[in-house]
Amino acid sequence: MGPVLVTESQPQEWTYVSEGGATIVFSYTGPSHPNFTGKVLRLRKIPVSKAAPMTHTDDDEPDDPMIAFQRIVIAPLVPSEYLPDLDVVLLDASWLGALENLRNVDRPAERREKDQIDKGRRKGILATDLVGGKGTLAVEIKPKWGFMPNPIHLSQETAPLKTTTCRFCMHTLFKSEGGDVSTQYCPLDLYSRDEGRMRRAVHDLWSGWVQSDGELNNLRLFVSGKMIKPSEQSFTALKEFLPGNPVLEEAFSAALLPFLRRPALAVISNLQSALDALDIEGLAKLYAMVHPDADGLNCVDWDPSFEEWQEFATSYDSVYCTLDHSKLFPEHIKTYLMAYLLSASFKDCSVIFRIRRPDASGQPSVDAPHAITVIDLDMKRVDRLGKWADLDRRIVEHCQTIDAIQRKPCVERH
Ligand SMILES: O=P(O)(O)O[C@@H]1[C@@H](OP(=O)(O)O)[C@H](OP(=O)(O)O)[C@H](O)[C@H](OP(=O)(O)O)[C@H]1OP(=O)(O)O
Numbered sequence: 001m002g003p004v005l006v007t008e009s010q011p012q013e014w015t016y017v018s019e020g021g022a023t024i025v026f027s028y029t030g031p032s033h034p035n036f037t038g039k040v041l042r043l044r045k046i047p048v049s050k051a052a053p054m055t056h057t058d059d060d061e062p063d064d065p066m067i068a069f070q071r072i073v074i075a076p077l078v079p080s081e082y083l084p085d086l087d088v089v090l091l092d093a094s095w096l097g098a099l100e101n102l103r104n105v106d107r108p109a110e111r112r113e114k115d116q117i118d119k120g121r122r123k124g125i126l127a128t129d130l131v132g133g134k135g136t137l138a139v140e141i142k143p144k145w146g147f148m149p150n151p152i153h154l155s156q157e158t159a160p161l162k163t164t165t166c167r168f169c170m171h172t173l174f175k176s177e178g179g180d181v182s183t184q185y186c187p188l189d190l191y192s193r194d195e196g197r198m199r200r201a202v203h204d205l206w207s208g209w210v211q212s213d214g215e216l217n218n219l220r221l222f223v224s225g226k227m228i229k230p231s232e233q234s235f236t237a238l239k240e241f242l243p244g245n246p247v248l249e250e251a252f253s254a255a256l257l258p259f260l261r262r263p264a265l266a267v268i269s270n271l272q273s274a275l276d277a278l279d280i281e282g283l284a285k286l287y288a289m290v291h292p293d294a295d296g297l298n299c300v301d302w303d304p305s306f307e308e309w310q311e312f313a314t315s316y317d318s319v320y321c322t323l324d325h326s327k328l329f330p331e332h333i334k335t336y337l338m339a340y341l342l343s344a345s346f347k348d349c350s351v352i353f354r355i356r357r358p359d360a361s362g363q364p365s366v367d368a369p370h371a372i373t374v375i376d377l378d379m380k381r382v383d384r385l386g387k388w389a390d391l392d393r394r395i396v397e398h399c400q401t402i403d404a405i406q407r408k409p410c411v412e413r414h
């Protein structure tokens with residue numbers, strides 16, 4: 001079978017779903033089609049300032065790296081039931097232009113000012129549509145960092161703070177100083193597997209969603225494929241999915257808890273933690289042992305090839321997991337750099353939970369296909385390492401200026 005062509009469908013058969021920093025996503029709503037029904041189209045974006053002309057730039061363009069990354073690196077680590085199907089679709093510049101003309105108006109204005117569909121690309125991704133379908137409430141959670149760091153390589157100055165306040169809560173304090181909407185949500189509650197703490201996390205996510213009118217990226221809600229905002233509707237659309245408790249927030253947490261009891265979140269946090277065994281401080285020390293004259297992790301100038309990723313994934317259990325992470329091994333620098341990059345992908349992914357309209361039993365089915373799916377497991381590049389080291393330092397320095405009483409302690413599950 002040849003590759004799927006996007007031109008087998010009409011631009012007006014795709015509706016805008018949502019977007020992140022790098023990708024914009026459309027859902028197929030046209031007549032039944034063997035290649036498109038139940039799929040979303042994931043397209044890479046480009047800054048408006050760098051927008052290419054409406055022609056393809058590279059005749060021999062490789063597939064979107066996310067496809068190979070999921071197949072080679074992610075699939076051996078995450079049970080397949082939690083992953084979306086991803087396939088290549090061949091694009092067409094004028095078809096993309098028509099889609100943009102139709103749907104740009106549905107994008108948030110601040111996104112439109114910054115970037116647009118990269119119409120120079122020849123290839124996009126068709127993925128399982130996780131938010132569409134009549135009678136579905138899709139809950140998207142970006143859970144972020146679910147572990148406390150291994151203290152062994154932390155400095156005396158940072159250890160007391162980093163072992164009592166989690167990275168997400170420190171980052172929240174740091175961002176709120178810059179004027180961002182704050183949130184009480186602590187990922188360690190969500191990942192805790194403790195009913196009371198998970199319920200609290202869901203309530204905190206809900207409050208953040210309401211207070212920011214859906215602007216915070218940790219919780220997004222979609223009804224039958226359309227994102228809903230607290231201010232734009234009277235919650236009628238939500239109520240039919242969340243019967244039983246007149247307090248919608250309570251009904252929401254009751255509906256979500258059966259999904260949170262499943263192992264998906266533990267898979268994510270265990271990988272985040274295992275792959276970030278040294279903390280960025282330990283990684284920087286290790287790198288300095290190998291490159292004593294370099295100016296920190298900013299100087300890493302090697303991006304792993306797919307062969308190196310394949311080797312990492314294949315030997316993950318037999319090599320990486322058997323290393324004694326309390327020691328720093330210069331000969332394993334590349335392994336630790338790759339592990340940290342992969343950890344960053346898991347720290348930045350999202351999970352979509354699909355809640356069907358309750359049936360006679362009134363219970364949501366957590367076993368339906370794609371009831372719980374992890375998305376946005378994109379490959380991070382080494383040129384982020386310097387940014388992460390710098391951000392870590394700035395976040396910690398900021399939090400050290402805050403009175404300990406104002407910081408609620410974060411507790412990890414053991
Ligand atoms: O650094 P963080 O923890 O703020 O994470 C970034 C995210 O910010 P968040 O804190 O989730 O609001 C950020 O999310 P938003 O675009 O702000 O929704 C991105 O996911 C970014 O990754 P990338 O640049 O798209 O590869 C993320 O950057 P990386 O850390 O993955 O480089």
Ligand SMILES: Nc1ncnc2c1ncn2[C@@H]1O[C@H](COP(=O)(O)OP(=O)(O)OP(=O)(O)O)[C@@H](O)[C@H]1O
Nearest residue numbers: 018019020021022023025040127128129130131376
């Ligand atoms: N398979 C899917 N089905 C339905 N919606 C999806 C799917 N994949 C992504 N989305 C929606 O599109 C949004 C953007 O996708 P994604 O998070 O992968 O983009 P990104 O640019 O890589 O994000 P970030 O900036 O957070 O790294 C998601 O937050 C989600 O709402």
